[in-house]
Amino acid sequence: MANEKTGSYRTKRVFVNNIDTYSSKCIAKFLSTCMVGGSLEEADEDGPAEDETTLQDGTFQIVGTISNNEGEKPSFALQCYASQKRDQLLPSLLECDVVVYNISEHATAELIDEATWAISALHSDIESFASQKIFILISSVMTWAMSKPADPNDPEIPLTEDDYRRKRHHPNFKEHANAEKTVLKLGKTKKSKLSSYVVAAGVQYGMGENLLHYFFKTSWLGEFAKVPVFGPGTNVIPTIHVTDLAGVIQNVIDHKPKIHYFLAVDDSNNTFEDIVKIISFVLGPGKIKKVPKEEAYLTKVLTNADVDYLSVNLRIEPVFLKETFNLHWVSEAGIIDNINRVVEEYKLLRLLLPIRICLLGPPAVGKSSVAEKLCQHYKLHHINLKEVIDEKMQHLEEAVNGTEQEGESEEALSNAQDQLDSLKDSMEQNGGRLSDGLVYRIMRDKLNSTPCRNHGFVLDGFPKSYDQAKEIFYDEQDDPRSKMPAFNKKIIPEFIFSLEASDDFLKERVQNLPESVAEKMHYSKDEYLTRLKKFRKANVEDATVLNYFDELEIHPEHIEVNNAVDPEYGAVMDKITRLVGRPRNYGPTPEEREEMERKSVEETAQRLVLETAEWNRRETETAAKMATQLEEWNRHVTEVKRQEHELLEARSAPLRNYLMNYVMPSLTEGMMECCKAKPDDPVDFLAEYLLRNNSQD
Structure with missing residues (x-):
């Protein structure tokens, strides 16, 4: 019976313009994975939609234009048209069941003009259509930007599609508004042949980011102590996850609704400040700084249109969208409530994955020199035990002395004071050294910090023993059934390199060091020999730090160092970079x-x-x-x-x-x-x- 009900129909051919750009690419790729009529499954329980008596089990075939002829052709597209003239493009449009024109992002006057030409050309040839065609214009909520509140006495009451006739466009989006009118007008003449729809999309985010990418990248790189917010930041920005926007387009195609104008935004009413603050908190320093709006133009990344989007102040509720469609929301509550998912998408799609390296070896083998080169090559954080402790002490002292009191609660300041007192007491009791427990805690905090979790790190000669490694990398969620030691997968190094050299070579190297360097590194003759002897003794036992990683099946790579003929560690770096692979961070700006x-x-x-x-x-x-x-x-x-x-x-x-x-x-x-x-x-x-x-x- 189910087969008789659903039937079997041909696939639908869908045209999408510029399928190699952010928004259109996400929409086209999403549709290419959908079954025709897939969004009608639950809606069918309440009766068939308009002009839809059965569910269709075919797939959407994507064709479209590409803006970059030299770029890689999208694999999800059946056909791609590169820079075709309009008389050449029209036959391709006529072959399609659905034509989608996206002018919601970085739309030029030429692109908007092409969209209006497309609907006009289809309308002119309407009598030759063998079946109904659908034209969908993806526009922008900026055509509502200057609309007055629904209730002047209560500006928090949102606008809805019922307020369509009261909407006022932003001065820079007049052409978008005219295109909307043209599309709606031409779609009314003969709906059985050509039906047109307009979807006014909010600011799009997710899937690697586009407009908000500046704030994601700035937070990720950590170049600023505070992420900038341009202007007051109190304006409400209507937003929608780009995958949810694609779901709206799918529903329009499947349902062919009687309503022809839709607002596509999520349920959030987040302000610009709140959005930047959550991005900074999850990816960056956790702090923001309000700067004049004019500084946005100095970034050389944000365009005038981008600044217009970020300055809009609009409360919108998509009533028709919720009442008409069967949407499987990805981020219905908005970017703030779904920030963790959005951040994971951002990191995966932009290949921003951490690289965690541990360098081990005897004293004076060159671990610090190699670590610095690796950090420079891969843009990682150099983790040296002494520097980490000094950094922690300095941070606590600045917090206690008021250098960082802005926005800090009394509880946070009190906690900083307690930690500082604890560290100082430990140093007094241990002859200027911290207790092992405090060292482990400081190191774990460092490895769990946002920069290290985002970018990765190079551990320089630490941990030195099996017990130290176990204390630093332990995981509280210990599985008693596992034969392996419990370890924290988020901070455990994925590459272990043991630099090795003979004692004679190391002694000769230390003897040839300048006196000032030797004193700084505590490499006096007697002291160095003691340290070298201690290292050799610790690494002939069964439970060594290398054994710890071996037990976790993170097998160390042993690299022979001979910088007598390779003072720049070129051979060492070549071997390590070959094993680690390409950088997983942003390249140069x-x-x-x-x-x-x-x-x-x-x-x-x-x-x-x-x-x-x-x-x-x-x-x-x-x-x-x-x-x-x-x-x-x-x-x-x-x-x-x-x-x-x-x-x-x-x-x-x-x-x-x-x-x-x-x-x-x-x-x-x-x-x-x-x-x-x-x-x-x-x-x-x-x-x-x-x-x-x-x-x-």
Whole structure:
């Protein structure tokens, strides 16, 4: 019988504009997961809705335009149209059963004009429709922004859809109001062919945030001690979770109601101040600061339209929405009552997940240096035991002395005084050191603080023992059936790195430290050897801090340190970052990127200048050196030649004398006789002559 009642109908094709933007993307993605007629299930018990005698079991097929041609195409969409001209877009609209145009966020004049063109083009071709089409315009409650209260004597009485004719738009949202009128007017002529609806949406939040993202990000990053509230902050802002808005659109499509104008807001009447305060409390410092409204424009993030939204003061109650639709609310009571869910959506969708690291190892192995580099790379908080204790003492003293008394209750101040007295008493009784119990409590408070819970941390050399780890990370919800020690999953490190080095290497490193650094780190020879010996002894026992994490199946990674050849810990950082993965925090802001690029350009230019100057200097030095060497070589060659000449002269003198006295006379006579005789072979003649005369001599 149920199958006969529900029947089986074709899917519906739904067009949504700009499905790669925040609001339209959430709506389109939500509809792509819905069954056609899914919102009629409970409503059907009281009878069928208008023009709906059966439930449809098909799905919504999403098609739409995208604003960024270079971006990734949404996976939930059947088809995407990129920057089509209107004559090319019209056939796509005519193929759809439902056309949704969203002008509720950052709508330009061109987008609003395209929405009015779309309803006009469909209306012009109305006679060719084989079945009824639905056109839905998602507008904004800013078209109600200047409306007078329903009861001047009681401004807290909200406006409803019954006050439609009394509504007055914000001056900057006149085009939205005109578009609403056009859509409603053209949808009245032939409802059996074309039915049109307007949904005036409140300020949208959730699913990663859009308009409120500035306050979420500012709170998350913790860059300000107090999150700014622009203006008095007493204005009531109508809001709606973007998923609930998508549910409204689903209900409009399924129900095809007789009412054609809906206000889409939740039940909250939260002020701007209350909204920022709860965001700051959950994600950030927990404090706010009221600043002039004009400072909103200095953020370079909030647009003029954003400031208009945040300045609206409007109490609205969506009566028709509650009476007509079957909504499964995500956040009916508003953002304040559902802040934890909204924050989880924000962190998950923006991949803002904490990274918790623990660095262990012997003294002087370089834990602090590596921890600082990791904190800089991943934007984490460096947790050093001494610094945490000093920070706690300073915070309590400032609270007690009145530095932070603004907004603090007497009970909070009294509690701060008691804690400070307790810490000082413990230090007096323990020779300037805190008792273990107080140390554990301070460390747990630090790890449970909002910044550490949001961003993550790097524990620098602490805890040092199994018992310390057990005391810090314990969880009161102990499961007696579990074989593992109870531990707090929200603060337990997810990465354990043990930096290791030989004793000889560590001793040599300490000896090479500057005296001032060694004194600051308490690395005198005797003191360091004692600390190193104590560390080695503590880590040969069965119950070590590494054993504690092993028992929790958080297995430590052992990394050999040899900064004799790697003073910047490049190899250590490469291995750790490869194991930890990419950062899970916000990257640089546009301003930071611009500053980084500027510095990079300046550094590159400066490096080129220095390299060029160094090259020229070396070239000059080389040329001068070569000229000196060549001159020296020439002098050396000249001297050698002179000495060789003198030596040859000295060696040739006896031979020359012998030749002149004994050889040359006989040779001269022989040549003269040869000239006289004119023999056929002068050489033989001369040889015989010399031989004969030599024999005679």
